[in-house]
Amino acid sequence: MVEMEKQVLTPVNENKPQRATNFKWRNIFRGDNRALWTILALIIILLVDRMVSPTFFTVRMVNGRLTGSLINTLDGAAPIMLLSIGMTLVIATKGVDLSVGAVMAICAAVSAVLINRHEAGSDNILYYPGFVIAIAILVGALCGLWNGILVALFDIQPIIATLILMVAGRGIAQMITDGQSPTYTDETLAYMGQGTIFGMPFPVYVAAIALVVVYLLVRRTALGLLIESVGINAKASHYTGVNATVIKLFVYIISGICAAIAGLIVAGENTYADPHTAGLWSELDAIVAVVIGGTLLSGGRFSLVLSALGALIIQSLRIGLYISDLHPNANLVVKAIVILLVLLLQSKEFKQAVGRLFKPVLKLRAVFK
Amino acid sequence: MKLVKFCLLLALMVTFVGAVNVKAQDGGEGLTIGFSQIGSESAWRTSFTDAVKAEAEARGINLLFSDAQQQQENQIAAMRAWIAQGDVDAIILAPVVESGWDDVLQEAQDAGIPVVIVDRNVDSDPSLYVTRVSSDFVHEGRLAAAWLVQATSGQCNIVELQGTVGSAAANDRMTGFNEVIALFPGMQIIASETGDFVRAQGKQVMESFLSSEDPANICAVWAHNDDMAIGAIEAIKEAGLVPGTDILVVSVDAIPDIFDSLDAGEANATVELSPFMGGPAFDAVVATLNGEELPKWIPVAGKLYTNRADYDADHQ
Numbered sequence: 001m002v003e004m005e006k007q008v009l010t011p012v013n014e015n016k017p018q019r020a021t022n023f024k025w026r027n028i029f030r031g032d033n034r035a036l037w038t039i040l041a042l043i044i045i046l047l048v049d050r051m052v053s054p055t056f057f058t059v060r061m062v063n064g065r066l067t068g069s070l071i072n073t074l075d076g077a078a079p080i081m082l083l084s085i086g087m088t089l090v091i092a093t094k095g096v097d098l099s100v101g102a103v104m105a106i107c108a109a110v111s112a113v114l115i116n117r118h119e120a121g122s123d124n125i126l127y128y129p130g131f132v133i134a135i136a137i138l139v140g141a142l143c144g145l146w147n148g149i150l151v152a153l154f155d156i157q158p159i160i161a162t163l164i165l166m167v168a169g170r171g172i173a174q175m176i177t178d179g180q181s182p183t184y185t186d187e188t189l190a191y192m193g194q195g196t197i198f199g200m201p202f203p204v205y206v207a208a209i210a211l212v213v214v215y216l217l218v219r220r221t222a223l224g225l226l227i228e229s230v231g232i233n234a235k236a237s238h239y240t241g242v243n244a245t246v247i248k249l250f251v252y253i254i255s256g257i258c259a260a261i262a263g264l265i266v267a268g269e270n271t272y273a274d275p276h277t278a279g280l281w282s283e284l285d286a287i288v289a290v291v292i293g294g295t296l297l298s299g300g301r302f303s304l305v306l307s308a309l310g311a312l313i314i315q316s317l318r319i320g321l322y323i324s325d326l327h328p329n330a331n332l333v334v335k336a337i338v339i340l341l342v343l344l345l346q347s348k349e350f351k352q353a354v355g356r357l358f359k360p361v362l363k364l365r366a367v368f369k
Numbered sequence: 370m371k372l373v374k375f376c377l378l379l380a381l382m383v384t385f386v387g388a389v390n391v392k393a394q395d396g397g398e399g400l401t402i403g404f405s406q407i408g409s410e411s412a413w414r415t416s417f418t419d420a421v422k423a424e425a426e427a428r429g430i431n432l433l434f435s436d437a438q439q440q441q442e443n444q445i446a447a448m449r450a451w452i453a454q455g456d457v458d459a460i461i462l463a464p465v466v467e468s469g470w471d472d473v474l475q476e477a478q479d480a481g482i483p484v485v486i487v488d489r490n491v492d493s494d495p496s497l498y499v500t501r502v503s504s505d506f507v508h509e510g511r512l513a514a515a516w517l518v519q520a521t522s523g524q525c526n527i528v529e530l531q532g533t534v535g536s537a538a539a540n541d542r543m544t545g546f547n548e549v550i551a552l553f554p555g556m557q558i559i560a561s562e563t564g565d566f567v568r569a570q571g572k573q574v575m576e577s578f579l580s581s582e583d584p585a586n587i588c589a590v591w592a593h594n595d596d597m598a599i600g601a602i603e604a605i606k607e608a609g610l611v612p613g614t615d616i617l618v619v620s621v622d623a624i625p626d627i628f629d630s631l632d633a634g635e636a637n638a639t640v641e642l643s644p645f646m647g648g649p650a651f652d653a654v655v656a657t658l659n660g661e662e663l664p665k666w667i668p669v670a671g672k673l674y675t676n677r678a679d680y681d682a683d684h685q
Binding site for chain 2: 069269270
């Protein structure tokens, strides 16, 4: 009852930046319950995975490394999670970054080519593993800056502005590697994808740290609020003194950096950079993760934690398909249906429609009583 | 008078045929051939292009090379230009997609320029082109299976990493492999999933198999290409097993990287996806210019290799 009064007093206003969806455990069972449905979807998918493979939750320690489907899910979700962190901020400003997959390929290519020079015996300090990682991340930031300039300064539609780098990026990556797919043996770079701390794969830590850092950056400062206000009404926020240009540049740069780290992880997993396939289609995974997490493509309020859960949903779905006996032909259809179901679970309209559908039945029962 | 006319005609024909014979002798020296390539999207594609160019140079063929950068329009434009200029004796086409070639193939036929298809297929009427030179994917699958049967004496639980769903390479390699293992009741595929021909995906799928199946129960991994096999090798290592020993690894392509694994004992066998299709294609051009009838498909069958030395010995 108290809840309802509150709702009446402070009606939910879509056009007002608010922190209601900002994930808090105590909010799960009241108010906006988007978080509840995202978590529920993840739990259901994990349980289905468990039904498909009885050993899904079994985790064993092999050679100091935790193995098991659950660990595979976390490990594989890490790059998507990283991308979805940057993507959430971009989408919150009413933008979208289609180039993240290509940026992954570029940064993977840069790291492989530079480290190859180190392995070939070059003494240049820039080719040392630490610097190679730094340079790759810098390149990712520059790619993000490029997108940001097109969107923020030249006011090009984000979907087109980032499409340019999405298409050109793989070409750039191929030019960097001279059309080859270089392999390397450096242990530091391999650690990015294969390393473990206390048995847990290193990429999981990277994604978790990135999540915490970005979360603190946007939620412990006014930055998150400014990002949301730019996404909801750029003009209004401009008149209230928000520098939308800087905010947009910032979110695209963050997205570029996240893509660069994801690229380093994917390359490190196989100690190999393939400009053709590294990060291919992962921009779509990231966008879906953000949408499943409840952030609207029309910008505004966002939740980093729920986007990360969205990434986990996508990966646990993928792993489930891998271990199922389903014919691979059916993979894409099943994936599409499950994602649709997850989105329907979150749709208020859909749940109301289902409710209406059952109304006649209830009425009929009342008649026969 | 009629006789004279007939004699003249006969003489003309003889000269004509003679000219053709002179033109298309041996390996095709002096011929000008247009080669429309898909692009350079993979290392294999690049080595295929290089092999065709090298073969043309060795034969003294003047090769006009056109890189279509994955666009069918570019391929059609290049072919139309060659047809219009009339300076090519034949066209070799590596089509990017299967459909939409009828018009341009008809134009080439009308202009009397024979077209040889290489690598991927076209769905046009076979009368519109001379022949198709391509790898025999079914053969590759059979060869890989035959090796595995022999290595395990016909007793093996196999996990399969399929290529891109619906691709001819994946479908046909699967067909060939399954045909052979069907002869041995002890050989069975216990898990199968697509890795999209990509190394990272091959690793992810193999990781899943190693978690969902009992690793001790997996005797071999059969990957539709080397990249996925290399990814699987990483996954096997991370699971604390020895690839090539605990779990056998057999795949197709013979890319340079797989030989590092073969020589380290981490992979066991690979079947070559021959990039050397230039030779048979040029032979087909010469044969058709000489008026010979050719079968509509000339398969190029790769060999199976278990180490780098054998491969190098074959490709000096």
